[in-house]
Amino acid sequence: MIKTRLAATALFCALLATTATAKDHPGDESIKSGGYHGPETCEECHPGTARKFLDTVHWKHASKVTNVEGLDPGKEYGMKNRIYVMCNGNDIVNNLKEIPKSPDTGKTKFTGCNTCHPGNHLSDVGSSGPEAEKAIDCLICHSAEYDFSSRKPFKDAKGRVVMGQDRSTKSALTVGRPKVKNCMACHEAAGGGVVVKRGFAFTKETDVHAAKGMVCVDCHRAQDHKIATGLDPNNWANDGTLISCADAACHGAKPHKDPDLNRHAAKVACQTCHIPRTGGAFAKDFTEWEKGSDGFYEPTTLRKEANDTTPVYAWYNGTVANSAHFIGPKGNRSDAKSRITPFKIFQGKAYFEEKSGELLSMDFAPPMANGDTRAGVESASRTLGMKNPAQVAQKAVTGWQTIYFGSNHLVTKTKALFCANCHAPNGVLRFKELGYTDQEVVKLTNPDLYMKKLAERQREEW
Amino acid sequence: MKNQLTLFAACAVLLLSLFAFVIPASAEDVKMVGTISKLVVAPDGKSATAVLKDTKSGQEVTILVTDELTLDKFKDKRIVEGDEIRCKFEKLDGKNDSKIFKKTAGC
Incomplete structure (x- = not known):
């Protein structure tokens, strides 16, 4: 009897040890002894990963887009080059840089759309080759104790703007699957502030998946760092893999006990009942910027907290209407692929080209320093090689663009619509x-x- | 009759004095935008105090932060002294309990 108990205890301890080992990062000893030197350290055990990462949306900020009308199928689109009114700039025209001094304070600061790019800015959005591979900031996504005070832009001895990284051994010894905070370090403050663009908070109070201890990458699963996403009308770039609630590994095709509810799934998206609230910014004016306490200007933005507003509902078949004044879902009730889907509506005011009516983009450096928004349009037009950029900016007319954002977080079971x-x-x-x-x-x-x-x-x- | 009036008046005074005690104890939500001038995380990591300098009035307000998400941002320096914060807090029992504590800056 005692022998049996001892054996059982030993087995239990062995199982515990196995579990503990499985959670540890096998490369910790190597990192402890040799220190952390960026991707080359990771590559010792994960060879070829850095090169593959350069082919992902997180590095390129763009991909081929097949579901949005009016796009060239041979080109790649994303925040690298898109022009729309949530941001009005993009990685090209609003590249990370030191902006002119504020006339009020005489101070300057660094800003740019590609601030969140996981490189060092010398190897920037879409770059490739050995230098780009060495520049990847693996730890910002994989370390549980990344020191964000290191992740600041600065000028090097040659006057180039460089994005700092935490490459400490301490940080490297906490690597693992990305936690919610790793993703949120960038995605939370996209579009000009916390909860501005997406309008959701992935917390146990606001999302049933978070309450169950799930993390972003449980749904946004990755294969070779290519990450699954949904078909958000505003989120164009993708790694080619779609998320589906009906995935057999998640909720399946018939998730409810009540067949009446399951029958609804043919015409009603899961989000319609299970995401009854939304939030975030609902309007921005890029033609009038407000001066902040630091003397710098920001676009005038009307915002709500997560869960602060209700969505609008429209038929959506996964394809997207795209024009200068509207980006939103396509679909109708007679289309078998369409389902009633909730969206957050956002409206932005910006400048449009006088003759063509096309939406113009903006370099944020001039307006951020002194509020001169037309100077921002002129600078962006020059960067894009448009003829007579000064004239383009001077004659540009103001107008609004409406965007439907997918409402895919803030999932609830207990407060679902009935x-x-x-x-x-x-x-x-x-x-x-x-x-x-x-x-x-x-x-x-x-x-x-x-x-x-x-x-x-x-x-x-x- | 006179006694009844006196009793009524006494009751009214008692009721009013009761309200006088209740009103200051009730919670009051305040919204502000301010820059962090001082940030101290408690040794046990379960709370922090942040002194915010109101961008409108210039007054300094001490905020008590206890939510895990914000505390984690203090620990890994996603939020540091000098950052401008959009804050909503509840004034209760002499403390300013943070309800929303977010950086105003984005990308």
């Missing part, structure tokens, strides 16, 4: 606008649809 949230006459879905006839709307808002089910639920709850 029958009456849509089918009551004051429900969130505007059936008429979604293409239903008056007669159909009467049927769709008839309490017979939900009376029994809701009465039963009410009895259970009370």
Whole structure:
């Protein structure tokens, strides 16, 4: 008996040890003894990874885009070169640089769209070759204790703007799968501030997946650093892999016990019921910048917190309408691929080319220093090789662009929409606008649809 | 009659004095944008105090931060002294409890 107990205890301890070992990074001893020297240290155990990483959206900030109208199928698009009104700049026209001194304070600062690029700026967006491989900041995504005070731009002895990195051994000894904070270090503050662009917070209070201890890369799974994404009308660049709630490894094609709810999935996206709230900025004016306490200017931005507003609903088949004044979902109720989907609507005011009506982009350096937004348009036009950039900026006209952002986070189970949230006459879905006839709307808002089910639920709850 | 009036007045005074005690104890939400002039994380890492200099009034306000996400940003220096912060806090029992504590700067 004692022998059996001892054996069981030994087995238990052995299993514990195995678990502990599995969680440890096998390369720790090598890093401890040899120190951390950037990707070359990682490559000792992960050969070829750096080269492959250079072919991902995170490095290139662009990819071929097949679902957006009006794009050249032979070219790559993304924040490297896109012109739209959430940012109005891009990596090319608003490259990381030291901006002119503020007339008020005499101080300068570094800014640029590619601040979040995981290189050192000398090897920048889309660069390739051995130098680019050495410049990758592996730890910003993989270290649990990255020291962000190192991740600051500075000028080197040659006057070049360099992005600093934490390459300490201490930081390297905490490598692993990216945690939520690794992703959020960049994605949280995209678009000009925390919760501005995406309007969500991935916390246990705001997302059921976070509450279960899941991290971003549990859904945004990676293969060779190519990361799965959804079909957000505004998020064009992709690594070619799609996320689906209906994935067999996640919720499957029939996730509900109630077949009525499962039947809805043919015409209603999961997000419609399970993401009833959204947030973040809903309007920006790039033609009028506000002066901040530091003497620098920022685009005037109207913002909400995560969960602070409600989405709008539209049919979406995964393809995207794209024009100077509108970027949003395509689809309709007779299209078998379309489903009713929630979106956050964002509107931005910017400059448009006088004759062509095309949206113009902006270099943020001039307006950030002194509020002169047309100088920003002139600088961007010059960078893009447009003829007479001064004239382009002077004659540019102001206008608005509306963008539909995918609403794919802030997932809830307990606060999900139920029958009456849509089918009551004051429900969130505007059936008429979604293409239903008056007669159909009467049927769709008839309490017979939900009376029994809701009465039963009410009895259970009370 | 006179006694009844006196009793009514006494009750009214008692009720008012009760409100006088209740009102200051109730929570009050305040929004501000300010620059961090001093940041101290408690030795146990479970709280921190940040002194924010209000960009409008120039007054310094001490904020108590206890949420894990923000504390983690202090620890790994995603938020440091000198950063401008958009803050919402609740005034309660003489303390300013942070509800929202976010850097204003983006990319």
